[in-house]
Amino acid sequence: xxxxxxxxxxxxxxxxxxxxxxxxxxxxxxxxxxxxxxxxxxxxxxxxxxxxxxxxxxxxxxxxxxxxxxxxxxxxxxxxxxxxxxxxxxxxxxxxxxxxxxxxxxxxxxxxxxxxxxxxxxxxxxxxxxxxxxxxxxxxxxxxxxxxxxxxxxxxxxxxxxxxxxxxxxxxxxxxxxxxxxxxxxxxxxxxxxxxxxxxxxxxxxxxxxxxxxxxxxxxxxxxxxxxxxxxxxxxxxxxxxxxxxxxxxxxxxxxxxxxxxxxxxxxxxxxxxxxxxxxxxxxxxxxxxxxxxxxxxxxxxxxxxxxxxxxxxxxxxxxxxxxxx
Amino acid sequence: xxxxxxxxxxxxxxxxxxxxxxxxxxxxxxxxxxxxxxxxxxxxxxxxxxxxxxxxxxxxxxxxxxxxxxxxxxxxxxxxxxxxxxxxxxxxxxxxxxxxxxxxxxxxxxxxxxxxxxxxxxxxxxxxxxxxxxxxxxxxxxxxxxxxxxxxxxxxxxxxxxxxxxxxxxxxxxxxxxxxxxxxxxxxxxxxxxxxxxxxxxxxxxxxxxxxxxxxxxxxxxxxxxxxxxxxxxxxxxxxxxxxxxxxxxxxxxxxxxxxxxxxxxxxxxxxxxxxxxxxxxxxxxxxxxxxxxxxxxxxxxxxxxxxxxxxxxxxxxxxxxxxxx
Numbered sequence: 210x211x212x213x214x215x216x217x218x219x220x221x222x223x224x225x226x227x228x229x230x231x232x233x234x235x236x237x238x239x240x241x242x243x244x245x246x247x248x249x250x251x252x253x254x255x256x257x258x259x260x261x262x263x264x265x266x267x268x269x270x271x272x273x274x275x276x277x278x279x280x281x282x283x284x285x286x287x288x289x290x291x292x293x294x295x296x297x298x299x300x301x302x303x304x305x306x307x308x309x310x311x312x313x314x315x316x317x318x319x320x321x322x323x324x325x326x327x328x329x330x331x332x333x334x335x336x337x338x339x340x341x342x343x344x345x346x347x348x349x350x351x352x353x354x355x356x357x358x359x360x361x362x363x364x365x366x367x368x369x370x371x372x373x374x375x376x377x378x379x380x381x382x383x384x385x386x387x388x389x390x391x392x393x394x395x396x397x398x399x400x401x402x403x404x405x406x407x408x409x410x411x412x413x414x415x416x417x418x419x420x421x422x423x424x425x426x427x428x429x430x431x432x433x434x435x436x437x438x439x440x441x442x443x444x445x446x447x448x449x450x451x452x453x454x455x456x457x458x459x460x461x462x463x464x465x466x467x468x469x470x471x472x473x474x475x476x477x478x479x480x481x482x483x484x485x486x487x488x489x490x491x492x493x494x495x496x497x498x499x500x501x502x503x504x505x506x507x508x509x510x511x512x513x514x515x516x517x518x519x520x521x522x523x524x525x526x527x528x529x530x531x532x533x534x535x
Numbered sequence: 536x537x538x539x540x541x542x543x544x545x546x547x548x549x550x551x552x553x554x555x556x557x558x559x560x561x562x563x564x565x566x567x568x569x570x571x572x573x574x575x576x577x578x579x580x581x582x583x584x585x586x587x588x589x590x591x592x593x594x595x596x597x598x599x600x601x602x603x604x605x606x607x608x609x610x611x612x613x614x615x616x617x618x619x620x621x622x623x624x625x626x627x628x629x630x631x632x633x634x635x636x637x638x639x640x641x642x643x644x645x646x647x648x649x650x651x652x653x654x655x656x657x658x659x660x661x662x663x664x665x666x667x668x669x670x671x672x673x674x675x676x677x678x679x680x681x682x683x684x685x686x687x688x689x690x691x692x693x694x695x696x697x698x699x700x701x702x703x704x705x706x707x708x709x710x711x712x713x714x715x716x717x718x719x720x721x722x723x724x725x726x727x728x729x730x731x732x733x734x735x736x737x738x739x740x741x742x743x744x745x746x747x748x749x750x751x752x753x754x755x756x757x758x759x760x761x762x763x764x765x766x767x768x769x770x771x772x773x774x775x776x777x778x779x780x781x782x783x784x785x786x787x788x789x790x791x792x793x794x795x796x797x798x799x800x801x802x803x804x805x806x807x808x809x810x811x812x813x814x815x816x817x818x819x820x821x822x823x824x825x826x827x828x829x830x831x832x833x834x835x836x837x838x839x840x841x842x843x844x845x846x847x848x849x850x851x852x853x854x855x856x857x858x859x860x861x
Contacts, residue, residue: 235578239762240686241616241747242582244678249575252561255658256568257673259627261665290567301585301627301671332581335671339587345627345661345671347583352570360566421567436565 217336220310224317230328231296243332245297251351256287262342270385273312275399276344277319283423284348285323285403286473290421292358292408293350295327300346303339316344327405356412358419358477363437367418367478369502370487372404374449375426376462379469394451401473410494414486419477425468427514427529429476434512441478443502443525445518467516468529478504543662546636550643556654557622569658571623577677582613588668596711599638601725602670603645609749610674611649611729612799616747618684618734619676621653626672629665642670653731682738684745684803689763693744693804695828696813698730700775701752702788705795720777727799733824736816743813744804751794753840753855755802760838767804769828769851771844793842794855804830 225238236244247253260266260280268276281298288295300320302313313336324331329348381398384391404421411417418437420429426448434441448466457465479487484500491498507513514525551564562570573579586592586606594602607624614621626646628639639662650657655674707724710717730747737743744763746755752774760767774792783791805813810826817824833839840851 236683236685241613241745242580242619242676244578244580244617244683246578247573252570252572253579254568254570255623255625255675257625257627257659257661259629259661259663259671261629261663264664287567291570293568297581299581299583299673301583303585303587303669333583335583335585337585337587337669338590339669340667341665343629343663343665343669345585347625347673349581350568357562357570359562419567 216310220313220336223310223314224331226331229330231330234297234330234332237330237332243297245332247296248351248353251353252355254288254291254293254350254352255347256284256291257345257347258283258287259343259345271399273315274319274322277316278323278400280344280346281320281323282401282403282473283471284346285327285405286401286421286423288348288350289404289408290358290419290475291350291352292356292417292419293352294408295329295348295350295405297330297332298324298346298348299332300334300344302334303337303343305340305342306338308342320346353412358417360418360420360433360436362416363418363433363439363478363504364480365439365504365506367480367504368484368500369441369443369476369478369504370484370498370500371422371426371449371474371476372407373472373474373497374451375422375472375474376450376454376465376469378471378473379465380454398471401471403473404475406494407475407491407496410490410496411487414479414483416483417477417479419475422470422472422474422476424470425529426476427467427525428470428527430514431512431527433476433478434514438512439504440507440509440513440515441502442505442515442517442522445516447499447501449497449499464529467525542636546639546662549636549640550657552657555656557656560623560656560658563656563658569623571658573622574677574679577679578681580614580617580619580676580678581673582610582617583671583673584609584613585669585671597725599641600645600648603642604649604726606670606672607646607649608727608729608799609797610672611653611731612727612747612749614674614676615730615734616684616745616801617676617678618682618743618745619678620734621655621674621676621731623656623658624650624672624674625658626660626670628660629663629669631666631668632664634668646672679738684743686744686746686759686762688742689744689759689765689804689830690806691765691830691832693806693830694810694826695767695769695802695804695830696810696824696826697748697752697775697800697802698733699798699800699823700777701748701798701800702776702780702791702795704797704799705791706780724797727797729799730801732820733801733817733822736820736822737813740805740809740812742805742809746802748796748798748800748802750796751855752802753793753851754796754853756840757838757853759802759804760840764838765830766833766835766839766841767828768831768841768843768848771842773825773827775823775825790855793851
């Protein structure tokens with residue numbers, strides 16, 4: 210059963226935007242569907258993510274606003290990984306009976322806080338009852354000039370790079386679960402920043418392969434390697450992490466930087482020429498980018514990811530561990 | 536936790552279309568998002584619906600394929616109510632651990648069966664674990680020539696009409712819950728037909744106000760009345776239902792036809808002139824349409840829905856009951 214008519218009506222009224230920031234929204238919330246007229250010279254990108262309470266987030270250490278913020282951030286990260294600028298979003302919430310309309314509104318408020326940074330409009334959704342809190346967000350973005358940033362576009366000898374630092378969200382989560390308050394790392398987990406800034410800065414770059422780091426660096430590198438039918442070698446010494454994490458146990462540091470996901474940073478590959486351009490514009494916009502490796506020819510037919518460490522090259526597996534004895 | 540990598544990978548491979556029917560799909564399943572290039576002379580319509588096991592459907596009397604079919608049908612009905620032709624869909628499934636990849640694939644197979652009728656493409660989605668089965672479908676459709684079929688476009692003296700018969704899904708559900716097999720009515724509940732055929736037949740109609748009957752006729756009429764700031768009077772004698780339902784108790788028949796939802800038929804309003812055109816094209820395409828009432832001036836400022844019955848006009852409430860003594 211959905212919310213009762215009056216409850217649903219008042220809830221929708223409470224979240225319905227007073228005006229839409231995107232002039233392409235013809236009809237937003239309030240009919241059987243939304244109508245938009247996207248820019249005619251752009252392609253449209255769509256992505257969707259579902260998060261479940263106590264699996265992808267927890268109300269134990271997150272506010273309702275945090276939860277909304279984080280679910281939308283994960284979706285915006287997918288848009289970023291496609292090289293796309295955000296336009297609209299839709300929200301579906303299944304919630305247990307003990308949750309009030311005011312709780313639901315706070316989830317939406319958290320989303321609106323993030324959406325507002327990108328002039329994104331909430332244009333639709335659905336609310337239902339259920340046993341647990343399940344939130345689905347679907348985002349749409351524009352992609353001008355056919356600048357596709359696909360996983361399959363890595364080429365031999367490309368530079369492999371990442372944005373920001375790795376493992377901060379995972380470290381923040383660990384601290385939260387141990388009841389350790391550390392604003393910087395905690396917030397990296399609770400309110401991650403999707404790298405839309407990187408997308409906006411690099412619209413003129415000719416060719417880029419991009420993935421967002423939602424499941425851990427190793428896993429994302431394998432996705433690129435397999436989609437592009439190439440092999441990749443990264444250097445452990447170049448993997449960027451926060452100074453304060455340097456004192457962590459080596460095994461833990463490797464796990465956080467190579468295997469823990471949801472940093473929502475980007476990993477990509479590009480030519481030497483494009484890398485110079487990327488460094489230049491990222492420098493202008495104060496976005497940290499680091500070369501961590503290269504696309505290589507390892508003379509095999511099986512796309513593989515390697516890590517160079519202490520002068521040796523070893524195979525990495527998807528989970529971020531080296532093959533054979535570590 | 537999502538499905539494990541290999542499970543998710545093999546599941547995605549199993550549902551990924553071999554080719555896309557819509558030539559506008561540039562990148563479907565297999566990256567961080569989908570890329571499409573919608574027809575430049577059309578607007579885009581988006582709608583989304585979430586259904587939860589044992590609330591909106593039940594695996595007790597529905598197969599996994601039925602469930603998939605029905606969730607997509609509900610979404611297509613929203614597109615129909617917007618006058619839009621289906622293009623693409625995205626699917627998010629949260630499922631309990633006892634459900635196998637094969638179960639999930641059967642849900643998608645049911646969707647594909649319906650989607651195939653409209654050359655619709657599955658272009659994205661997400662799978663997560665959870666305590667109960669929750670399915671969200673998001674659909675996109677095209678709307679050429681700015682033919683908006685909004686709730687707010689009813690005008691004084693408009694004809695009020697419905698497609699098909701009312702109450703068949705509700706009656707089918709009742710029979711299913713009483714373990715009565717009746718193929719026709721059971722199927723009306725399990726595999727409802729969204730009225731995309733009506734949309735396709737009426738693209739040339741100048742102005743139409745449309746709503747799909749998902750929450751019951753009375754409730755939908757109120758939505759039209761309030762959005763258009765008009766009042767509406769319908770005639771009980773004109774409300775169309777199946778011959779076999781004529782023998783039902785009067786109270787039950789009224790409840791089924793006026794209050795039970797999910798028939799996914801359409802209710803609309805239009806001018807006399809457009810009504811002639813609608814009847815003509817629906818006749819050609821063998822689509823049943825029935826005039827059930829009119830948009831009236833009742834000299835009040837509060838949009839109201841009335842029912843004429845046995846020579847008397849009484850106020851209907853949202854739930855389909857007459858006001859005051861019945």
